[in-house]
Amino acid sequence: MSLRHALLTALIEKPASGLDLAKRFDRSIGYFWSATHQQIYKELGRMESDGLIESTPEENARGVKKIHRVLGKGRQELKRWVAECGEPAPLRDPLMVRLRAEGAIGPAGLAKSLQALREEHVAKRALYQEFEARDFSKAPSDRAAALRHVVLKAGLKHENYWIEVLDEALSVLAQDDD
Amino acid sequence: MSLRHALLTALIEKPASGLDLAKRFDRSIGYFWSATHQQIYKELGRMESDGLIESTPEENARGVKKIHRVLGKGRQELKRWVAECGEPAPLRDPLMVRLRAEGAIGPAGLAKSLQALREEHVAKRALYQEFEARDFSKAPSDRAAALRHVVLKAGLKHENYWIEVLDEALSVLAQDDD
DNA sequence: ACGCGCATGTAACCAGTTACATGATTCT
DNA sequence: AGAATCATGTAACTGGTTACATGCGCGT
Numbered sequence: 001m002s003l004r005h006a007l008l009t010a011l012i013e014k015p016a017s018g019l020d021l022a023k024r025f026d027r028s029i030g031y032f033w034s035a036t037h038q039q040i041y042k043e044l045g046r047m048e049s050d051g052l053i054e055s056t057p058e059e060n061a062r063g064v065k066k067i068h069r070v071l072g073k074g075r076q077e078l079k080r081w082v083a084e085c086g087e088p089a090p091l092r093d094p095l096m097v098r099l100r101a102e103g104a105i106g107p108a109g110l111a112k113s114l115q116a117l118r119e120e121h122v123a124k125r126a127l128y129q130e131f132e133a134r135d136f137s138k139a140p141s142d143r144a145a146a147l148r149h150v151v152l153k154a155g156l157k158h159e160n161y162w163i164e165v166l167d168e169a170l171s172v173l174a175q176d177d178d
Numbered sequence: 179m180s181l182r183h184a185l186l187t188a189l190i191e192k193p194a195s196g197l198d199l200a201k202r203f204d205r206s207i208g209y210f211w212s213a214t215h216q217q218i219y220k221e222l223g224r225m226e227s228d229g230l231i232e233s234t235p236e237e238n239a240r241g242v243k244k245i246h247r248v249l250g251k252g253r254q255e256l257k258r259w260v261a262e263c264g265e266p267a268p269l270r271d272p273l274m275v276r277l278r279a280e281g282a283i284g285p286a287g288l289a290k291s292l293q294a295l296r297e298e299h300v301a302k303r304a305l306y307q308e309f310e311a312r313d314f315s316k317a318p319s320d321r322a323a324a325l326r327h328v329v330l331k332a333g334l335k336h337e338n339y340w341i342e343v344l345d346e347a348l349s350v351l352a353q354d355d356d
Numbered sequence: 357a358c359g360c361g362c363a364t365g366t367a368a369c370c371a372g373t374t375a376c377a378t379g380a381t382t383c384t
Numbered sequence: 385a386g387a388a389t390c391a392t393g394t395a396a397c398t399g400g401t402t403a404c405a406t407g408c409g410c411g412t
Contacts, residue, residue: 001398001399002270002272002275003399003400005275005276005279006275006278008279009275009278009279009282012282012283013282017363017364018363018364018365019362019363019364029275029278031269032269032270032271032274032275033269033270033271033272033274033275034268034269034270035400036400036401036402037363037364037365038364038365038366038400038401038402038403039399039400039401041363041364041365042365042366043399045365060364060365061364061407061408062363062364062365062405062406062407062408063362063363063364063365063406063407063408063409064363064364064407064408065362065363065364065408066363066364075283078279078282078283079283079286081276081279082276082279082280082283082286082287082288083286083287083288083290083291084291085291085294086272086273086276086291086295088295088298088299088302089271089272089273090212091209091210091211091212091333091336092180092210092211092212093210093211093267094180094211094264094267095264095267095332096210096211096329096332097180097183097184097187097207097210097211098183098259098260098264099325099328099329100184100187100207100325100326100329101183101186101187101256101259101260102260102325103321103322103323103325103326104187104190104191104256104322105190105253105256105257105260106321108257108260108261109260109261110260110261112261113261113262113263113264116263117264117266120266121266124266143281143284143350143353144281144282145281146281146350146353147277147278147280147281147347147350148278148281150277150343150346150347150350151274151277151278153343153346154273154274154343154346155269157339157342157343158269158339161335161336161339164335165328165331165332165335168328168331168332169325169328172321172324172325172328175321175324179370179371181371181372195391195392196391196392196393197390197391197392213372214372214373214374215391215392215393216372216373216374216375216392216393216394217371217372217373219391219392219393220371220393220394221371223393238392238393239379239380239392239393240377240378240379240380240391240392240393241378241379241380241381241390241391241392241393242379242380242391242392243380243390243391243392244391244392
């Protein structure tokens with residue numbers, strides 16, 4: 001149920017249309033919670049009928065831009081959810097399955113695709129480093145900025161985690177030039 | 179589509195019944211690809227009708243234990259999938275949404291639930307460390323074992339990643355004793 | 357007037373979750 | 385015979401993905 005709360009957060013930061021949100025998700029928020037425009041429209045519709053946001057103009061017309069604003073009930077719901085105890089998020093990682101499968105059936109040409117994956121993560125890390133240099137080169141003044149910095153640093157760590165794991169995997173796979 | 183391949187891997191290691199698989203998923207494989215028994219049964223059915231595995235006895239009777247074995251076509255499919263280029267896995271992490279939301283609406287009592295989360299990750303890390311001491315105290319001999327070790331080390335790194343991120347978040351949240 | 361890009365949406369599908377149903381075996 | 389447990393399965397639902405449909409407004 002996090003899409004709803006990601007949207008509430010984005011709309012509190014600034015009221016917007018569905019497409020605006022989709023674009024913003026492609027940048028900042030989307031780096032840790034991706035969503036397509038279809039999903040966003042559907043959820044906005046539900047949020048409106050649940051009374052969490054208001055959307056103007058009201059009519060359901062295609063092609064007409066609609067602006068969505070968070071209502072009191074929406075803020076309340078977001079606050080409730082933030083404090084609620086979060087599950088530990090059951091891990092589900094195809095790479096681990098792949099490594100294990102390679103172990104079970106023998107060399108199958110994994111290395112090449114791991115190399116490609118590694119490069120994507122290196123690129124993403126570089127991107128995050130740029131963001132950090134641009135937005136957080138001096139210590140952030142307010143709490144909200146400090147929290148955004150934590151989120152960005154988490155992204156960086158995450159990319160480093162991937163790169164390290166891929167390097168270890170590649171060094172094992174290289175031992176019998178597969 | 180990874181459940182299918184996780185099951186193929188597990189069944190190549192050793193033919194088994196649905197419940198056996200569910201139990202094994204609760205231990206080793208499930209640490210990086212969780213699945214419930216319902217899901218497993220459904221997927222095994224599809225895999226059989228796709229000709230990837232054979233299941234004896236054939237009849238669909240409740241209560242009667244069935245053993246599943248991987249067929250040639252199944253091995254082939256697994257091999258194909260292992261080599262195939264893997265997507266970069268679109269990140270989707272509720273914690274980041276929470277942090278950002280806290281930034282947007284102000285203190286909302288996040289710290290307590292982050293503490294709880296942190297403890298779970300510490301516990302899991304300890305568990306993995308036990309596994310490592312037990313199974314990999316001396317350098318693994320064969321390739322398959324080396325790959326399993328890489329997977330376990332990835333799990334460890336992952337828990338460390340979480341703990342570090344949570345510590346950073348907690349230190350920011352602590353600054354205004356929320 | 358028509359084509360293009362902006363904007364909103366529907367429909368069909370797939371993977372995963374939760375709750376529940378039912379048959380077989382074993383132990384007392 | 386009854387209870388516990390092993391074992392397999394169905395049904396309803398939710399969140400997310402892919403493909404497609406439709407309407408408005410602007411530039412040429």
